[in-house]
Amino acid sequence: MTTPSADNLDLPPAPKSPSASEIREWLVTKLSEAQGTPPSEIRTDAPLIGMGLDSMQFVVLVGEMEQWLGCRFTDNPLIDYPTIDTLADFLANQLAQGKTLIDPTQG
Amino acid sequence: MAEPSMAAERSMAEILRRRAAASPDKLAFQFLLSDGAEGPRCTYVELDRQARSIATALRRITSPGERALLLYAPGLDFIPAFFGCSYAGVIAVPAYPPRPEQPWHGVEGLTRLTLDCRAGVVLTGGDYAADIERLCRPVAPLDGVPWLDTSDLTSAARGGWSREAEDPAAISHLQYTSGSTGNPKGVVVSHGNLMHNEYMIALCSGHFETAAAGICGVGWLPFQHDLGLVAGMLQAVYVGGPLVLMSPVTMLQRPYVWLEAISRYRGYTSGGPNFAYDQCVRRLSLEERASLDLSCWKVAGLGAEPVRVATMDDFAEAFEVSGFRREAFYPSYGLAEGTLMVAGGDRETQPPVVAVSTAALERNEVTVVSDTAADARLARTLVGCGYAWLDQQVLIVDPTARTPLPPARIGEIWVSGPSIARGYWNRPSDTQETFQARLNGVGEVPFLRTGDLGFFHEGELFITGRLKDVLIVRGQNHYPHDIELTVQGLDPALRSDAGAAFQTEGDAGERLVIVQEVLRPGKTFDADALARRVRQAVAEQHGIEVHDVVFVRHTTLPKTTSGKIQRHACKAAYEAGRLIPYVPKEPPRL
Numbered sequence: 001m002t003t004p005s006a007d008n009l010d011l012p013p014a015p016k017s018p019s020a021s022e023i024r025e026w027l028v029t030k031l032s033e034a035q036g037t038p039p040s041e042i043r044t045d046a047p048l049i050g051m052g053l054d055s056m057q058f059v060v061l062v063g064e065m066e067q068w069l070g071c072r073f074t075d076n077p078l079i080d081y082p083t084i085d086t087l088a089d090f091l092a093n094q095l096a097q098g099k100t101l102i103d104p105t106q107g
Numbered sequence: 108m109a110e111p112s113m114a115a116e117r118s119m120a121e122i123l124r125r126r127a128a129a130s131p132d133k134l135a136f137q138f139l140l141s142d143g144a145e146g147p148r149c150t151y152v153e154l155d156r157q158a159r160s161i162a163t164a165l166r167r168i169t170s171p172g173e174r175a176l177l178l179y180a181p182g183l184d185f186i187p188a189f190f191g192c193s194y195a196g197v198i199a200v201p202a203y204p205p206r207p208e209q210p211w212h213g214v215e216g217l218t219r220l221t222l223d224c225r226a227g228v229v230l231t232g233g234d235y236a237a238d239i240e241r242l243c244r245p246v247a248p249l250d251g252v253p254w255l256d257t258s259d260l261t262s263a264a265r266g267g268w269s270r271e272a273e274d275p276a277a278i279s280h281l282q283y284t285s286g287s288t289g290n291p292k293g294v295v296v297s298h299g300n301l302m303h304n305e306y307m308i309a310l311c312s313g314h315f316e317t318a319a320a321g322i323c324g325v326g327w328l329p330f331q332h333d334l335g336l337v338a339g340m341l342q343a344v345y346v347g348g349p350l351v352l353m354s355p356v357t358m359l360q361r362p363y364v365w366l367e368a369i370s371r372y373r374g375y376t377s378g379g380p381n382f383a384y385d386q387c388v389r390r391l392s393l394e395e396r397a398s399l400d401l402s403c404w405k406v407a408g409l410g411a412e413p414v415r416v417a418t419m420d421d422f423a424e425a426f427e428v429s430g431f432r433r434e435a436f437y438p439s440y441g442l443a444e445g446t447l448m449v450a451g452g453d454r455e456t457q458p459p460v461v462a463v464s465t466a467a468l469e470r471n472e473v474t475v476v477s478d479t480a481a482d483a484r485l486a487r488t489l490v491g492c493g494y495a496w497l498d499q500q501v502l503i504v505d506p507t508a509r510t511p512l513p514p515a516r517i518g519e520i521w522v523s524g525p526s527i528a529r530g531y532w533n534r535p536s537d538t539q540e541t542f543q544a545r546l547n548g549v550g551e552v553p554f555l556r557t558g559d560l561g562f563f564h565e566g567e568l569f570i571t572g573r574l575k576d577v578l579i580v581r582g583q584n585h586y587p588h589d590i591e592l593t594v595q596g597l598d599p600a601l602r603s604d605a606g607a608a609f610q611t612e613g614d615a616g617e618r619l620v621i622v623q624e625v626l627r628p629g630k631t632f633d634a635d636a637l638a639r640r641v642r643q644a645v646a647e648q649h650g651i652e653v654h655d656v657v658f659v660r661h662t663t664l665p666k667t668t669s670g671k672i673q674r675h676a677c678k679a680a681y682e683a684g685r686l687i688p689y690v691p692k693e694p695p696r697l
Contacts, residue, residue, distance in 0.1 A: 033627075034661075037661070059356050059359040059360055063360030063390075067361075067390070
């Protein structure tokens, strides 16, 4: 049997300051995995909530995002940035400013 | 040393009063923030003072026996509110507030729950009190119901004590269970029920000894859940040992914070369902695991759903490097109708595991297969969850004849004793049926029908499934789990724990239906061909004809919050024609 590790997240670590498109791609991959649909079918301009994930899966997704980006959110970012596009743009902007503690209510 | 006796007090409220008087400045609860840093804390005297202020305020606007809805975000604010209700003789009803990112999620359930218990007051508090009140505006039955912000009470009243809190038969709280039909049922838990169950939990977990030594527990389960309330918050006050708490969101987002807290505070007891342990295995790096010292963790509780052997194996292997020992796993069996705990085993021993023959299971018999690594289709591996404690009785009963069954026979689990709750709130016929069952229909002792099936083997209780899920075909019992496993073994796109087998009424009697989620199908995925293989495999291995096979998209079948499939909800969705068959984007090339 395999020894579990953070590599079990199936994704390489994030680049130092990922671009909006890199973050978008990561989110699309995650959603596509969780739903079993091809990445091409994931809409990036529609609210993430309503894509069939339950509330527990969302909490886990936010945690994995923090782990991947090496940052922390002071609040749930999906409240203020509900779509993949808006969330990716916001996060890329925050990370480019060197922030590691991200407050989604202070955009 | 003689076994510690049951507390002389008649309610948890009296216990808190004793602790506040005897050890006022002792730490009761320490909350951890989402990064694991120390947040709010409270001592027994502070808790008692807050509870009395709340009780005083409650008595101005309610009378004893009324129901108070407790709507709190994770944190310590819930705790004095729960005791404040008890002090005032008001029935506490813990419930989940609607979620900020999914405001509509939970509104319907909360509406039904409010209607069912006819709440006369709402208690809230903490940093999110205003948000919770706003999110509850769509809950129509709360219109006109007074709200009390319990973190806003200034006067530390000296009174606030009600005689109702001293009557062991009086109601402590309603524990709502969702129920498969979405109709919430409130389990009526008395003070006496709680005192008995808390004593049982303390005895089998060794908490009298650890509390006396100042050793803490670590908890993250919500207070709205019976495990978080009865085995977490109330158990800590019952034994007088400190409890380190965190939000369930913290644990889900950063499972490292949970285990790091156990390591840092030298936690003795902590636990959760399978998925909590699975998350830790999946998310913690070797470096993180190696940095922890979990050798202090002697009671790793596993409950709330059938315990998976793989969960124990994977976690024990991954966290051996942290000093975790497999014998710390403490599987137990319980349910809200039994206040919480029904059965638990010996501490610090390897949880008993048996592999039993699937074919024998179908005849309601238990045949232990020696090879535990046997073919999953021929044998099922089960984890024992202990035995009855104190003056409780756990029997295996033929659910039709209502007679006790001999060992090695499978039947419904019936329980009697002082921990069995009083019934379902305002549901006399459901209460009669579930809480007042009699052996042979005439026995003197009332039993709780758990609806769970199981057997005793070498003194240990093993759970095999839910009575209502069992499929009876030509007098033979079939466990849906076994049929689902057969289906899921046919193709990698058919994931485990993502399908349901159930019976539906047809013109010619009960017929077997299989619904199964499809995840990342290969290019050659052909639903018709796969359905034919499903029919063939189920016929060959179980001898049952499949009436219908429906493949649906991943994550579309109803599941519990812990990811367990809800067979009855799947059946309801199927019968209502609400399941949309999976269609691959491109048809397979022929």
